[in-house]
Amino acid sequence: MRGMDPRQAGLTAAVALALLLVAACKREENAYVPPPPAEVGVAKPLAQRVTPYLDLTGNTAPVNFVNLEARVVGYLQEIDYRDGDFAKKGKTLFVIEPAPYEAQLRQAQAKVQSIQAQQVYAKADYLRQQDLAKKGFATQSALDQARAKLDSQNADILDAQAQVSLAAINLGYTNVTAPFDGIVTNHLQSVGALVGASGPTELASIVQIEPIWVNFTVSEQDVLRVRQAQTAGQFKVENLADFPIEVGLMNEQGYPHKGVLDYVAPEVDPSTGTLQVRAVFENADRTLLPGYFVRVRAPLASQTHQALLVPDQVLGTNQAGNYLLVVGKDDTVEERQVVPGQLFGGLREITQGLTADDRVIVSGLQRAIAGEKVAPQETKIDAQPSPAP
Numbered sequence: 001m002r003g004m005d006p007r008q009a010g011l012t013a014a015v016a017l018a019l020l021l022v023a024a025c026k027r028e029e030n031a032y033v034p035p036p037p038a039e040v041g042v043a044k045p046l047a048q049r050v051t052p053y054l055d056l057t058g059n060t061a062p063v064n065f066v067n068l069e070a071r072v073v074g075y076l077q078e079i080d081y082r083d084g085d086f087a088k089k090g091k092t093l094f095v096i097e098p099a100p101y102e103a104q105l106r107q108a109q110a111k112v113q114s115i116q117a118q119q120v121y122a123k124a125d126y127l128r129q130q131d132l133a134k135k136g137f138a139t140q141s142a143l144d145q146a147r148a149k150l151d152s153q154n155a156d157i158l159d160a161q162a163q164v165s166l167a168a169i170n171l172g173y174t175n176v177t178a179p180f181d182g183i184v185t186n187h188l189q190s191v192g193a194l195v196g197a198s199g200p201t202e203l204a205s206i207v208q209i210e211p212i213w214v215n216f217t218v219s220e221q222d223v224l225r226v227r228q229a230q231t232a233g234q235f236k237v238e239n240l241a242d243f244p245i246e247v248g249l250m251n252e253q254g255y256p257h258k259g260v261l262d263y264v265a266p267e268v269d270p271s272t273g274t275l276q277v278r279a280v281f282e283n284a285d286r287t288l289l290p291g292y293f294v295r296v297r298a299p300l301a302s303q304t305h306q307a308l309l310v311p312d313q314v315l316g317t318n319q320a321g322n323y324l325l326v327v328g329k330d331d332t333v334e335e336r337q338v339v340p341g342q343l344f345g346g347l348r349e350i351t352q353g354l355t356a357d358d359r360v361i362v363s364g365l366q367r368a369i370a371g372e373k374v375a376p377q378e379t380k381i382d383a384q385p386s387p388a389p
Helices: 006-030 099-135 140-173 220-231 237-242
Strands: 038-043 046-050 053-070 074-079 092-096 175-177 182-184 201-219 244-249 257-264 274-281 293-299 305-311 316-318 321-327 333-344 347-352 359-363 374-378
Touching (some): 053 092, 053 333, 092 201, 140 175, 201 220, 220 274, 305 333, 305 359
Parallel strands (some): 038 374
Antiparallel strands (some): 046 305, 092 175, 244 257
């Protein structure tokens, strides 16, 4: 820059240097900077003692259910309940006109008295003929006739007394009573209707729901597990009442209804490979009604065992089976294949593939990629209030 002023030359050099610095900064801004490791929540499996159980489904059924029928012919005289009432055993529910049957009973009783009078005479005649025969004043034929008459009267007495019993039974049928404690359904006949004319006439039904049964089936595999527990002395068939069963309705949390085993079928159904089982529940509040679909939980053993539990929602599934995302010592994510067990509340037991010291990713799963490093944040798995039945 011949002939250039030194000050002007210095200024030009400063501007050029500034332009070079700006260009260098832009290159640095455009350079790729790898993102920091993703933050995830990790926790060690919860070690807790649990009781294994069978998770089943069943249906509620009434302990007793009877159709109330008219067993005698007559006009329905009274209906002594309101539809849907709870009736105690022995309460009169329907009255079929009793007057004709009261008359039949009195008629049968009168016949007994008439025959009893004839029997007295036949007995006296027989004793008289017997005395005369001993003195030689009566023939054997007359004595035999007197004896036959007395025997006939004795038989007639028995027949007449039987007729009295039948008349009393028929009179009793005019009062239709509750055979057990239960809820009576709506009446099917009205007062004044002729019932029993062409056979038994259904009047209503009565259902016992306190206590109530729950019927369910157990698979052959689970039957073998129960038998194994029985062999180990944990379960005895003769102690069914000591074997607890819990159920819950579809809209209920957990298993709030407590009962006991009531019946176990003696054989497995070969067509279904299942065993029919029944439990009984007190049902004092009558929450359970016949026909409900219920969830059933039955403890498999009386003894608890130590289990490793993780939140059920962190368990993943792939073609190889179930897996958990575990963070190694170098903070690298590993996809660990595991074998899940039973569910206890919101926690799932892991029976294989996991140790008590493993760090399982319990939050931020969507940010964790197998083989990539993460920034683990230590957390804790909360224990369930009651993981065992």
